[in-house]
Structures are given as structure tokens and as C-alpha cells.
Amino acid sequence: MAGTIIVDRLESGTSNITIASPIVVSQSIYANTGNLLISANGTLGPVSVANTSIAGKIIQAQIGAGVAGTGPAFHVNRENTPQSFSSGVWTKIQFNHIVYDTANNYDIITNHRFTPTVAGYYIFILVVNFGASGGDPSTSGIGIYINGDVYRYGPVRYFSSGKLGSITATYGAIMNGTSDYVEPFIYSDGASPAITPDTAQAAFEGYMVRSA
């Protein structure tokens, strides 16, 4: 039946109300439980998504462009004890403290690596303080490895004299969300190089910036 019905309150008891041309002008719409569905200004009440294709929640791959998701993020650092390493050898850095690791993807115990569980594009920030390096190195640097092989070297600093303080680098990489892993490495040819434990200057961070 076509036409317009104007009422102060429209109820159907336990049955649904079906409107062929679904134009509803209302101050608000409530469920039969009394819970608010849509308020007068268009704000949705508490809702849950019931769609079998997304199993009741929106996953990382389904969010729109420009929307920050809940991809993995971590921040680890070196605390309390220096990490000494061999002169002239690219050495994996062993960070020993987790500031945060949202998806439990960073292993600081055994392999000292980040293996993200969500596929996507990641940015990594590595800062290291060479202050404890014994002797005056002529060359010092940092880099990251992916899946056990060199991904990025640098920055690398060459000296005619003196020693390096701290050095910071930023890298970007695509990770597959299953087997890909990233590891921080360091190099110095000082006589007895070491990484100074410093929560601000011996740290490694990583953030997923968009899904694959």
C-alpha cells in the first residue's frame, strides 16, 4: 500500500516492519530490546558487523586507504649490559628488552629477529650508540638483514681519527607475514667494539604502514 504514515511511535510487537520504499523520517530508531540503533543526528548505536565473509570483524586487508590498522609494531632496546662484538665483522645486534611488541613478533631470546605475522609494507628504525667501542675505528656502520641476507647496509661512517657516537637509519621493506624476518646488524673495526646499553640510543623499532 503506497502512501505516508505519520505517527509518534510505531511498534510491531514481535514482528518486523517492512517498508517497500525504505524512507524513514525519525528522531531515532531503537531495537525491540530498547537499544539505540540510529540516533537523531545519524550516529550509530552499539553495533556489531554480522557478515559471514568477514566473520564479524574487519581485518587488516579490508580496511580502506588512509586508515591506520592494527598491524604489528615493535620497539626493542639494549639495556644494562654492552654487547661486545668482533672487530671487522658484521654482527647481529642482540636487543634484550621489549618496550612494546603488539603482536609478539620479536624474539629477543633465541634468534633476535622480527617476524611479522601480517603481510605488508613496514618501516624500520635502527639507532645504535658506538660509544663503548674500544680504540678508534676507521669504519663503523649499521644495517638490516632480511631472511638471513643483506638487505640494506648503511649508513657507514669512515674516520681519519676519533670514534663514532650514535648512528640512526631508517629502512622500508615488504614482509610476507609468514616466513619473512628482519634482523639488525652492526659493524666496526675498532679494537674492541661494543654497543652501549642505552634505552634511547640502542634501539630498534618497526611499524606496519600499510597492508600488502
Add this chain to the structure above:
Amino acid sequence: MTLIKKIITLYPELETFDFCMGSIRLQDNSDGNGPYIAKWEHPTLARPTQEQLDSVEE
């Protein structure tokens, strides 16, 4: 004696070689196995064998 010093003892001409970014890369995965030669692509010098490295006196 460190690995790099053993290599330089075997090949004194590598005294000023850039082991950081050059064609020879020494690596330590911090897994307890110590440093090793991860890459050796030197154009003229042959990769030293473990026996040669072990023969270098401390």
C-alpha cells in the same frame, strides 16, 4: 686472534681492505658459532680454507 686478523696475516695486502662494504664480508649471527666468512668475492685472492685459518698462530 680474531678472524679478520687471521685473514690479514694470511693476506697482508688486505691490511687496508674495506671489510665493511667490500667484496669480502665477515659475519657473526650471534648464535654462539662465532664469526665466519659470509662472502668472499675478491678478484685475485682465494678464499682461505678453514685449515689455513686454523694454522695462523695466536
